[in-house]
Amino acid sequence: MSSSDNESHTWDFFRSREISLVNFMTILSELHQDGIDSGNYEPFIDAALCSRVTKPTSVEEEDLPFRAKVNVACDRPGPYNPGLARDFDSAIGIVENVDLLTAASLSTTVNFHGTIKSPLHINSRAFNAQVRPLHFQVVSVENSRVDRGER
Amino acid sequence: MPLETIPNFQIARVGLRHKLNVMFPRMHTRTSRLMMQTDISLFYEDALRPSFLEVFPERTAEFPVNYRAAVLQARTAGGTLSSHEVEIPQTLVQEFFASLRRHANRSIPEFHDIYFVHTIRGVKNSTIHNPESSDDRIRAMAVLLGDFDFGQLNHDQWWVDVGMELSAPGKSVQWLRHSHRGILEWLFPNITEGQLHNIFEKEERYWCDRVATCDDLAGFRAIPQLSLSAGRAIHYIQAYPTEKSGTYQLHRGVWRKRSPKCIFPRAMVKLVADISEFPSVFIDNNLILVAPSEIMLEILHICAENQPIPESLSQRSNEPSATEEDEDGDDSDGTSDSDRHTDEGDSEENDEVESARYRPGQEGAARIECRTTLDNALSDFMTYIPSWLVKEGLKFLDASTLW
Numbered sequence: 001m002s003s004s005d006n007e008s009h010t011w012d013f014f015r016s017r018e019i020s021l022v023n024f025m026t027i028l029s030e031l032h033q034d035g036i037d038s039g040n041y042e043p044f045i046d047a048a049l050c051s052r053v054t055k056p057t058s059v060e061e062e063d064l065p066f067r068a069k070v071n072v073a074c075d076r077p078g079p080y081n082p083g084l085a086r087d088f089d090s091a092i093g094i095v096e097n098v099d100l101l102t103a104a105s106l107s108t109t110v111n112f113h114g115t116i117k118s119p120l121h122i123n124s125r126a127f128n129a130q131v132r133p134l135h136f137q138v139v140s141v142e143n144s145r146v147d148r149g150e151r
Numbered sequence: 152m153p154l155e156t157i158p159n160f161q162i163a164r165v166g167l168r169h170k171l172n173v174m175f176p177r178m179h180t181r182t183s184r185l186m187m188q189t190d191i192s193l194f195y196e197d198a199l200r201p202s203f204l205e206v207f208p209e210r211t212a213e214f215p216v217n218y219r220a221a222v223l224q225a226r227t228a229g230g231t232l233s234s235h236e237v238e239i240p241q242t243l244v245q246e247f248f249a250s251l252r253r254h255a256n257r258s259i260p261e262f263h264d265i266y267f268v269h270t271i272r273g274v275k276n277s278t279i280h281n282p283e284s285s286d287d288r289i290r291a292m293a294v295l296l297g298d299f300d301f302g303q304l305n306h307d308q309w310w311v312d313v314g315m316e317l318s319a320p321g322k323s324v325q326w327l328r329h330s331h332r333g334i335l336e337w338l339f340p341n342i343t344e345g346q347l348h349n350i351f352e353k354e355e356r357y358w359c360d361r362v363a364t365c366d367d368l369a370g371f372r373a374i375p376q377l378s379l380s381a382g383r384a385i386h387y388i389q390a391y392p393t394e395k396s397g398t399y400q401l402h403r404g405v406w407r408k409r410s411p412k413c414i415f416p417r418a419m420v421k422l423v424a425d426i427s428e429f430p431s432v433f434i435d436n437n438l439i440l441v442a443p444s445e446i447m448l449e450i451l452h453i454c455a456e457n458q459p460i461p462e463s464l465s466q467r468s469n470e471p472s473a474t475e476e477d478e479d480g481d482d483s484d485g486t487s488d489s490d491r492h493t494d495e496g497d498s499e500e501n502d503e504v505e506s507a508r509y510r511p512g513q514e515g516a517a518r519i520e521c522r523t524t525l526d527n528a529l530s531d532f533m534t535y536i537p538s539w540l541v542k543e544g545l546k547f548l549d550a551s552t553l554w
Binding site for chain 2: 021022070071072080081082083084085086087088089090091092093094095096097098099100101102103104105106107108109110111112113114115116117118119120121122123124
């Protein structure tokens with residue numbers, strides 16, 4: 001490995017230090033402000049994208065540089081009593097008989113956007129019966145019926 | 152069989168949020184779940200149209216004579232299909248779909264034994280209820296299933312997404328990653344260690360969704376696939392923070408995922424323009440931008456120094472003079488972002504702005520949703536939150552801290 005390679009990998013040898021999310025955001029805020037004041041945003045970007053803290057801040061003035069390892073457990077827990085709301089988000093029904101209290105709009109053509117394609121995480125019945133492959137031929141004569149071919 | 156693997160198509164809708172699909176269980180061996188045009192054409196002529204004419208003999212003219220005619224009628228000049236629908240009055244809905252099943256059973260074997268799937272999307276906040284009141288739970292369910300005679304529904308045929316949201320004013324409430332196991336133990340009182348192990352070890356049954364690349368903050372999705380012996384019938388679980396709802400889009404919009412080619416010089420102009428719109432989501436009192444968009448803009452600016460600085464950057468600096476400079480045409484003189492901020496904080500007004508810069512932009516709740524049976528949804532399932540989950544499984548962050 002060449003010396004330039006060594007230099008380019010210097011970052012990777014930063015020691016890690018656990019800090020709270022609040023402190024990490026304070027570091028980012030101060031480095032961002034420092035970037036605005038000085039025109040040098042590199043320390044801010046290093047911290048924001050790679051957790052590399054290279055400049056002193058109010059959180060950490062010594063033992064620089066280091067790699068910030070955010071641990072939310074470092075933040076002091078608060079005595080919170082969260083509000084609780086329960087609701088029903090959506091429903092899926094698998095039925096043989098359709099009975100509604102309102103009118104329905106029947107599509108005369110198929111819109112494939114409405115096809116169930118993504119997983120609903122519900123299993124349903126299907127049949128393993130071997131069905132002969134279909135051999136249809138659509139006859140292109142107006143008002144004609146579809147010919148069932150060999151079936 | 153998973154429902155989505157069975158060939159199907161949407162046959163009808165009820166209002167905007169309720170769609171009805173017809174399923175063809177005897178066609179599930181086909182490689183595609185989509186129906187071929189030939190199948191649809193035959194179904195139209197063997198079952199759909201005959202059943203309509205049987206129930207509405209006086210409305211023959213409304214229903215195109217064959218599927219080709221229906222497609223021609225629905226096709227626009229641009230080649231796309233517009234939605235062409237005929238109304239089935241409420242009093243004849245049951246009769247029509249019974250007739251449809253009858254005609255399908257007389258047709259080719261692939262059309263035998265069809266059944267229907269109702270998919271109802273809830274309206275946000277329309278079914279919030281007091282979890283502890285069984286009457287309230289029933290009332291809320293009646294709202295969700297308002298298109299049906301609730302008392303006549305077969306509960307075994309219905310699944311409902313039950314959601315629970317935990318919120319605190321001014322906070323972004325997040326799930327902690329180490330709480331996932333406890334949440335499953337709470338939802339499935341009789342779950343065994345082996346079953347837990349199977350869920351967490353299988354990639355197709357458990358997904359951890361980290362928040363802001365932070366390891367400790369994470370929601371999850373899980374497909375338990377557990378028998379009733381585990382305590383409850385739950386088909387799908389999703390735990391996530393809602394603070395992203397301000398930027399969540401089902402369509403391809405300004406918050407879409409970007410590819411590297413978006414930072415090519417010409418594409419970057421559009422990207423910068425889009426990003427300059429981001430702050431509108433996080434603005435507080437029309438003054439404040441918060442961190443994410445600032446970070447992106449700073450990086451973009453440094454990546455492409457020749458790019459003009461977006462107006463929003465001037466706005467972010469909150470310098471009254473910035474607008475004046477723009478009006479004077481000084482925007483393109485290569486002035487750096489830092490130059491624009493050197494006088495910031497000199498006045499009292501700017502001091503106020505400075506202190507407000509990182510005020511909260513986006514609050515959020517921790518939400519968990521479980522797809523379960525109708526009976527479970529109406530029971531006392533998920534009607535309380537265990538105290539240990541509040542103390543150890545959730546993180547209450549100031550919204551300004553997270554962003």
